[in-house]
Amino acid sequence: MTGEKPMVPDRSPAPGIPAEPAALLDVDGLSVRRADGHELLRGVSFTLAPGERLGLIGESGSGKSLTALAVLGLLPAGLSAHGSVLLAGTQIVGARDRRLDRVRGRTVSAVFQEPLTALDPLMRIGRQLAGPIRRRRGLRGAALRAAVSTALDEVRLPERVAGAYPHEISGGQRQRAALAMALACEPDLLIADEPTTALDVTVQAEVLALLNGLVSGRSMALLLIGHDLAVVADVTDRLAVLERGSLVETGRAEDIVREPRHPYTRALVESAEAFEAEFDRLAP
Numbered sequence: 001m002t003g004e005k006p007m008v009p010d011r012s013p014a015p016g017i018p019a020e021p022a023a024l025l026d027v028d029g030l031s032v033r034r035a036d037g038h039e040l041l042r043g044v045s046f047t048l049a050p051g052e053r054l055g056l057i058g059e060s061g062s063g064k065s066l067t068a069l070a071v072l073g074l075l076p077a078g079l080s081a082h083g084s085v086l087l088a089g090t091q092i093v094g095a096r097d098r099r100l101d102r103v104r105g106r107t108v109s110a111v112f113q114e115p116l117t118a119l120d121p122l123m124r125i126g127r128q129l130a131g132p133i134r135r136r137r138g139l140r141g142a143a144l145r146a147a148v149s150t151a152l153d154e155v156r157l158p159e160r161v162a163g164a165y166p167h168e169i170s171g172g173q174r175q176r177a178a179l180a181m182a183l184a185c186e187p188d189l190l191i192a193d194e195p196t197t198a199l200d201v202t203v204q205a206e207v208l209a210l211l212n213g214l215v216s217g218r219s220m221a222l223l224l225i226g227h228d229l230a231v232v233a234d235v236t237d238r239l240a241v242l243e244r245g246s247l248v249e250t251g252r253a254e255d256i257v258r259e260p261r262h263p264y265t266r267a268l269v270e271s272a273e274a275f276e277a278e279f280d281r282l283a284p
């Protein structure tokens, strides 16, 4: 780690008061509204400790992506965030671009469902990867080229991918390249919004296992978004369940899978189990 990280404000407690573990991400009463005042996200609160892996699950339209976008300060025009999102001590809600630029790609980076959105179609993969590595680690020349090939190797991409344009590689390879780009920034928090949904089932499992290994190997925190409870629970420590813009349940992933409390979560667990049974029946 370099000394160029944003300063985290000193939150040490007064003497005699036990220290709370500092949250890397502290979302408190986050709401997202349309211009007409309609609330798409209502009072969402959760925290994420350094190195922790949190899964955010819920049906399509429940507000998972809006939560991710609000944390990144990337809400689309016409939507506004209210409440508080503290990322390594920096307030994201209402922040101007300059403050956001300092945080993005350093404290936090993201991979989305469609990897093409993260990749420049007109630039070879190697050059795209070199950008963040140079910025983050100040490498040049041969050292930079070596770092690019290490970054590709980590996501199990052959070296020749460096010379390819995004359209010349497969969907699974593109998602790995997007993951390599996000990791190259060495963020403290990686947000992955349905990173495998666009891939076919066998590649999905591979990419998720890869993601999991890379995150745990770096003590990087992960906010993993998905709609498949069982899949997300497999690679996270805690789960937060969104239903129509509100969090209805949070807890340890294994507890929620074993004993969901909220009826909505129960329905999600049951539909995941039914799907698995059906899958086993069709592909024994």
Ligand SMILES: Nc1ncnc2c1ncn2[C@@H]1O[C@H](COP(=O)(O)OP(=O)(O)OP(=O)(O)O)[C@@H](O)[C@H]1O
Residues within 6 Å of the ligand: 034, 040, 058, 059, 060, 061, 062, 063, 064, 065, 066, 067, 076, 078, 079, 227
């Ligand atoms: N730019 C926008 N303008 C208006 N409404 C929006 C906008 N983006 C999203 N919404 C609405 O906000 C709600 C939550 O959307 P969001 O994209 O967060 O859902 P999601 O949980 O990520 O769903 P999915 O699993 O399909 O990706 C949806 O009802 C959606 O229609």
Ligand SMILES: [Mg+2]
Residues within 6 Å of the ligand: 064, 065, 066, 193, 194
């Ligand atoms: Mg989404």
